[in-house]
Structure formats: structure tokens, C-alpha cells
Amino acid sequence: MTGKHAFIAGSLSLCLVDTLGGRGGAGVERLTGPEDLREWLVSAGLAVQPLPAPSDEDVANARALREAIHRCGLAVLAKAPMMAGDLAILNGWSAHPPLRPQFTGQGLTWQAREPVKAALSTLAADAIETLAPPKAARIRVCPECRMMFLDNSRAGRRQWCSSATGCGNRAKVRSHRARISRSSNGGSP
Template identity: 55%
Template sequence: MLIEPNFAFIAGTPALCFVDTVADRGRLATDRLRKPTDLDIWLKAAGLDTGGARPASPDDLLQTRELREAIYRCGMAAVGGAPFDPADIACINRHAQQPPLRPRIEGATVVLQAKRPIEAALSTLAADAIAILTGSSRQRIRICPECAMMFVDTSRPGKRRWCSSATGCGNRAKVRRHRAKHLQPE
């Protein structure tokens, strides 16, 4: 599923969808959280907003990027079987210690609330990162060889290579292989 400004939510976990707000890390590395309003849009699309109680500030964006990059580096360490950097762990833990978003029923819907909504959303993402990085999913964190998107391989055999086989990089790779095979002179 793609949300403007071009946010993908196919990584299998909120923390890795958050990491993937930097597109094409292997080549151009385009940050999709360029301004505070982009953060507001992403939080809403991710289901982590509190109804726009307070728009994100430039400082919120800096804190967001700091957490995102700490999660990314830990994810890369997990993929490579390396230990986590203590500074990255300290950053993730610091954010996870903040009060998280709390649900409240309003009519027939659930609304998230927090006194400090951005910090609460980051706390929720940090807690998700801790669960992924330290749980059984750690061995299933993958990097797409085409676009460098980080994702959790939820396939039964655990051999997924691409961010998306149906419509994304996996499909494009299959099309390239097919064309190369059928365009070769005999």
C-alpha cells in the first residue's frame, strides 16, 4: 500500500516501515520526511497520530530522524549478525521510555491520545523496534537487493528476497529475467 508522499507500508512492522521513509538507501537515499508536515502525514498514514492535536515541529523531525537511523543501523547489524552499537541502543531505549500512545473509545472508533503525541508515537515505534530486534523476527529481517528497503520476511520458508514480489522489485526482476531470456538470439 502506497500513501502520499510516496510512503510504503509493506515492511511487515511499523518500525521497519518507519526506517523505510528513506527510499533507495543503496543508491540515492531520498528522505521522505523532509519537513515536519511530512512527519504528520506519515504518522497519520501509519495510524500513529492523535488527530492532529499538535503539528510536528522541526525539533520533532530531528528526534524522529535520530530514532529512525538508530533503528536502521540496528536492523543492518541484525542482518549482518553483528552486535548493536550501544549509542543506537541508548537512543532506542530513551524513546521507548516515554509514555506511549493510549487508545480511547469514541463512539464506535478507537482514537489514540497522548499528552505529547509525537514523543508517544516515537515511543510506540521504539517499542516495536525493540520487539523486532530482540525477538525471533530478528533472524527474518531482510534488505531488498533492488531498492534496499528493510522488511521482515513473513514467508513460511523464510526465503523472501524482495520488498514485494507481486508489484515491487521482485516483479521487476522477474520481468527483466523474462525479457533477457526471450530476447537472446538463438
């Protein structure tokens, strides 16, 4: 997993969710078109090589799957039921034929008749595994940037995302400053 995309959400399907960044605000779309999707799938290790250019429909499908996963994750956090339409999207893609290994005589290659759809199948399968117990209990949303992630720490007490913008650090600095300004105003810390 390399390239300009960050894969820090703890599961591949939540990394897809993270391709819409800044969810606490205006949002930052990182899948703006077929080339972004192609690059993301290659970076994620989900693409057969050479991967044919995805279509606009593939991009729309990837975004629809992404938002369904996000809504289901929010439902898990709210202990609310998931929407039937979102489950249909997840289950529909998961039922699609995924990438399969083929033996060349020397080694294996990954093949699919419809490579992008096969990648979405793998992502949907990962999403279902992430959204179902026991992993579902480890889904978190960063209180700073609203990024959804899977807490893979041993203790399961991770609160902040591990983004390069350093959400956990920023919050610590802020509470430290608030403490200092309270004590300089004569208040108790």
C-alpha cells in the same frame, strides 16, 4: 493506513525506516519537514486527533530514531553487534510514555501529553520487538532497491520487497533477457 505513504515493510518500525527510500543510491527523503511527519504519523495510525503540528526537533528525532533502527537492522543481518548509541536511542524512546487509551463515557480516545514523542515511543517499542529474536531472523533487505522489510510469509523465503516498482519482477525480466542473449550468442543458457 492510507495516504501517499506506503506501509509495506512488514512492521511499523521498518515502515519508518522506509521513509528514507532509495537507500541503494542517492536516497529519497520522505520526511522533509513537520508536515510530512504529521501526515506519516496520521497514516500510520499513531496520532491522536487533532495532532498538533510537529516541531523541527520532532522531525530530527524521528529521523534519528529511523536511522538507528536501520543500522541495528543491518547489524542483525551482518550478525554484528549493535552500536551502544543506537541501542540508547531505541531504549530511550521506548521508555517514554506511549499513547494511552482514555475513556470518554461513550468510547475511547488515545491521549498523550506529548503526542509526537508518544508515537516515537510506540515506534521504538515495535523496533525492539522486530530486532529481537524470533522476529530478527525475518529481517531482509531487497537486493534491488535495498529496502529493509520483515518477511511475514509463512515459509519465510521472501526475497524481494513488495514495492509498486516491482523489484522481484524486474530482476526476473533481467535474468530472462540475460538467458536469451546468452543463447542467441551460442552460449549455453
